[in-house]
Every structure is written in C-alpha cells, then in structure tokens.
Amino acid sequence: MPTEAATDHCQLDVIHTAEHALSRYQLALQCPTQGKAFRYEISVNKKGPAGSSRTSQSGKGVMDATTQTLGNIKVNTSPQDNVEVTGMIRDSDNQIIAEISKVFPPQ
Numbered sequence: 001m002p003t004e005a006a007t008d009h010c011q012l013d014v015i016h017t018a019e020h021a022l023s024r025y026q027l028a029l030q031c032p033t034q035g036k037a038f039r040y041e042i043s044v045n046k047k048g049p050a051g052s053s054r055t056s057q058s059g060k061g062v063m064d065a066t067t068q069t070l071g072n073i074k075v076n077t078s079p080q081d082n083v084e085v086t087g088m089i090r091d092s093d094n095q096i097i098a099e100i101s102k103v104f105p106p107q
Contacts, residue, residue, distance in 0.1 A: 009031065009032050009033075010029065010030065010031040010032075010033075010063075010089065010097050010098040011029070011030045011031075011098065012027060012028070012029055012030075012087055012089060012098035012099065012100045013027070013028045013100065014026075014027060014028075014085045014087065014100060014102040015027070015028050015069065016085075016104060018077070021076050021077060021078065022074055022075075022076055022077070023074065023075055023076075023077045023083065023104075024072065024073070024074045025042065025044050025071070025073045025074075025075075025083075025085050026042070026069050026070065026071050026072055026073070027040060027042050027069070027070040027071050027087040027089075027100075028067050028068070028069055028070075029063075029067065029068045029070055029089060029098065030066075030067045030068070031063045031065075031097075031098075032065060033063050034063060034064050034065055035062060035063065035064075036062065036063045036091060036092070037060065037061075037062055037063075037091070037092045038060070038061055038062070038063060038089050038090060038091055038092070038097070039058065039059070039060050039061075039089070039090045040058060040059055040060075040061065040070045040071060040087065040088070040089050040090075041056065041057075041058045041086075041087065041088045041090075042056065042057050042058075042070065042071040042073060042085065042086070042087045043055070043056040043057075043085070043086045043087075044056075044073045044075055044083060044084075044085050045083070045084045045085075045086075046075055046077065046081050046082070046083045047081065047082050047083075048077075048078055048080045048081035048082065048106070049078070049080050050078065050081075053075065055073050055075060057071045057072070057073055059071065070087075071087075079106060079107045080106050081106060082103065082104070082105055082106055083103070083104040084101065084102070084103045084104075085100075085101070085102050085103075085104070086099070086100065086101045086102075087099065087100045087101075088100075
C-alpha cells in the first residue's frame with residue numbers, strides 16, 4: 001500500500017486530521033513546475049459496522065513551487081471504520097501526473 005506517489009517529479013500525499021469523531025482528508029501536491037494547469041480528484045471510501053459511504057471531490061488549479069493543499073472532505077468515523085483515500089492529479093492533456101491510494105485501518 002503506497003503512502004506517496006511521484007510521477008513527472010510531482011509528489012502527492014494524503015493529509016489526515018481528526019478531531020473527536022470527525023476526520024478530515026486532503027491532498028498535498030508538490031511539483032517543481034510552475035504555471036501548469038491541473039485537475040485533482042480525491043475520493044474517500046469508508047467501511048465499518050454502521051455501513052459504507054463514498055465521498056468524492058474534484059477541482060482545478062495551477063502548479064506552483066510550493067506544497068499545495070487540495071480538497072477538503074470531512075466524514076464522521078468510528079474506531080472500527082476502515083477508510084481508503086485515493087487521489088489523482090491530471091494535467092491539461094488529461095494525463096495522470098501523480099496518484100495515491102492510502103488506507104487508514106480501524107484503530
């Protein structure tokens with residue numbers, strides 16, 4: 001299970017923060033390229049005793065040399081939930097330049 005993916009010198013990671021039963025998931029994109037347009041997709045799949053849910057978000061941006069935080073998905077979680085987060089970055093030609101899949105197992 002990869003925790004970080006890099007393609008075309010771009011790095012993509014998942015940011016996870018939790019406060020009580022609310023978990024927040026975002027993507028962290030770092031590319032050395034500046035001024036290049038991109039589209040991101042983030043998806044959160046949660047499975048647990050109470051059932052399952054899937055939440056997705058997408059958007060557009062322009063690369064800069066800093067780490068960019070993309071997306072903002074919040075879901076209620078319990079210690080028994082298994083959460084998988086996937087993310088993908090595509091350039092203006094619809095080519096995948098970075099992707100990631102990260103699992104947050106029950107705690």
